[in-house]
Amino acid sequence: MGPGIIIPGNANTFHEVEFTILSFKPVISEVVEGEVVEIVDFGSFIRLGPLDGLVHVSQICDDYISYEQVGNRFIGKETGKILEVNDIVRAKIIAVSLGTGRSGKLGLTMRQKFLGKEDWIEQDIEDEYSEKGEETANKKENKK
Numbered sequence: 001m002g003p004g005i006i007i008p009g010n011a012n013t014f015h016e017v018e019f020t021i022l023s024f025k026p027v028i029s030e031v032v033e034g035e036v037v038e039i040v041d042f043g044s045f046i047r048l049g050p051l052d053g054l055v056h057v058s059q060i061c062d063d064y065i066s067y068e069q070v071g072n073r074f075i076g077k078e079t080g081k082i083l084e085v086n087d088i089v090r091a092k093i094i095a096v097s098l099g100t101g102r103s104g105k106l107g108l109t110m111r112q113k114f115l116g117k118e119d120w121i122e123q124d125i126e127d128e129y130s131e132k133g134e135e136t137a138n139k140k141e142n143k144k
Contacts, residue, residue: 024049026096026106036087041067044083053106055091062111081120090115
């Protein structure tokens with residue numbers, strides 16, 4: 001640490017330091033990946049490095065979602081999609097309100113295609129390619 005400065009009446013010592021910092025400044029529309037760290041009845045909290053973001057229950061997926069208190073998870077009525085603690089998800093930043101320290105708020109969505117859990121994304125990709133494949137086949141059939 002080396003020699004420092006002592007100021008009478010102050011319990012601290014002051015030293016020159018060198019350090020490297022990695023910072024994260026969230027930007028609206030940025031796609032981020034994180035881990036579900038908490039699920040509550042109104043949404044789920046996603047850990048994005050130094051910050052936690054909230055995915056409101058209405059923004060989890062494009063389906064009616066119900067909160068299951070016993071299993072502490074969300075379940076989609078039509079799709080059967082399940083969101084639980086420790087799931088890794090991909091989300092889009094829709095609101096940024098940064099205060100001092102950890103008091104900032106970060107709003108996220110996973111309603112759009114190619115967002116959410118990995119298996120949800122894989123299903124979206126399969127659906128997208130099968131739809132395009134059908135469209136191409138229909139166009140070829142119509143030309144004949």
